[in-house]
Amino acid sequence: MRAQVLEAFNQPYTLKTDFPRPPAPQGHEMLVRVTAASFCHTDAVFASGQMQQGLPRVNSHEFAGVVEEFGPEAEKVAQAKGIAKGNLVGVPGRAFQCCGECVECTDNGGDLHGYGVWCPRASNLGLTRDGGFQEYCLVDVRQVARVPEGGSMKAVDIAPLMCAGVTVWNALQAAGLDMSGSTVADKKSVAIVGAGGGLGHLGVQFAARLGWHVVAVDTTPAMGMLKSVVEELGEDGKNVTVVDALQESVDAAKKRIFGEPAKGLEGEKGCESSLILPESQPAFDFGMGILKNHGTCVAVSFPKDGWRFKPGDLVFRHIKLVGVLTGRNHQLQAMVDFAAKKTVKAKIRTYPLEKLNDLVEDYHRGVGGKLVVDMALKP
Ligand SMILES: [Zn+2]
Ligand SMILES: [Zn+2]
The missing domain is CATH 3.90.180.10 (Medium-chain alcohol dehydrogenases, catalytic domain)
Structure with a gap:
């Protein structure tokens, strides 16, 4: 054969x-x-x-x-x-x-x-x-x-x-999504960093179809593909906000999507959870930065030499950092x-x-x- x-x-x-x-x-x-x-x-x-x-x-x-x-x-x-x-x-x-x-x-x-x-x-x-x-x-x-x-x-x-499919499905579940799609009463947000990649563009579709608000983050070369994914989602595409991380900082994106926070209450604005799909430090920083306090960051990929992360995000902002494999x-x-x-x-x-x-x-x-x-x- x-x-x-x-x-x-x-x-x-x-x-x-x-x-x-x-x-x-x-x-x-x-x-x-x-x-x-x-x-x-x-x-x-x-x-x-x-x-x-x-x-x-x-x-x-x-x-x-x-x-x-x-x-x-x-x-x-x-x-x-x-x-x-x-x-x-x-x-x-x-x-x-x-x-x-x-x-x-x-x-x-x-x-x-x-x-x-x-x-x-x-x-x-x-x-x-x-x-x-x-x-x-x-x-x-x-x-x-x-x-x-x-x-x-x-x-x-x-x-x-x-x-790719089952890994990102499991990552979304770890991020707190109800995979039966039955409880979306108050719309929550998940950021998918690397949204235009193999796992990412599947994750965007799953999360949007499950009724979550998706902040789909990638860089300029991925924008065309990402926009066509959103278009093909039809009505569910309205659940997706696309961010080009080369054009917009995490703080600017957060303000655009969630509004200007009251002074001292910055930790109340942001996504409930984020998925980190690329193996890069900037992807990790974006995925941590987009979270509101008490959020969950789900890591799927990581650079060979590891990340630098701010322990303060875990301690003072109470971010949970979890990993997922298949x-x-x-x-x-x-x-x-x-x-x-x-x-x-x-x-x-x-x-x-x-x-x-x-x-x-x-x-x-x-x-x-x-x-x-x-x-x-x-x-
Ligand atoms: Zn594989
Ligand atoms: Zn065994």
């Missing part, structure tokens, strides 16, 4: 046409025919050698495919999840073959008993096991999300949600169901599998949106 294999760090992928097909699924495994596979920032980090994981490797930990075959223990779980042969499923990287015994697997926040997304003994597809840039892949039935049938979500729309399996399913129902889609560019190296080049050029391999495309 065809596969794109990373054989050496900092080198292009090698296209194989005789890559061995995965063996028959065992245990909770099921065989999926991959139909779309998305490229994530972590794939770029992996390919640079920074994660020091083994080669050769087939990357992509956010993909989608059609169920072909079940392992002996997989069919029952699949049935319980409403998944049958021939169904389209979304596949995240975590967690493939977890141990079922550790704290992550047993105290798992409401996921299937014995299944822990953060199990330290589990493998991660696309990182420690082969992932989506191949025609067939073995996945763990417990890790996937069912894709509602009959909607407008295609495999290329589902793939980018499997890492999400649990039930969050993944809730996110897919919501995205299908409310039409939340990533802006995508598609490539045939053979052109993965062109995709990577475009990624490093910063073309924007999510870059997705569509297996149906011919080179």
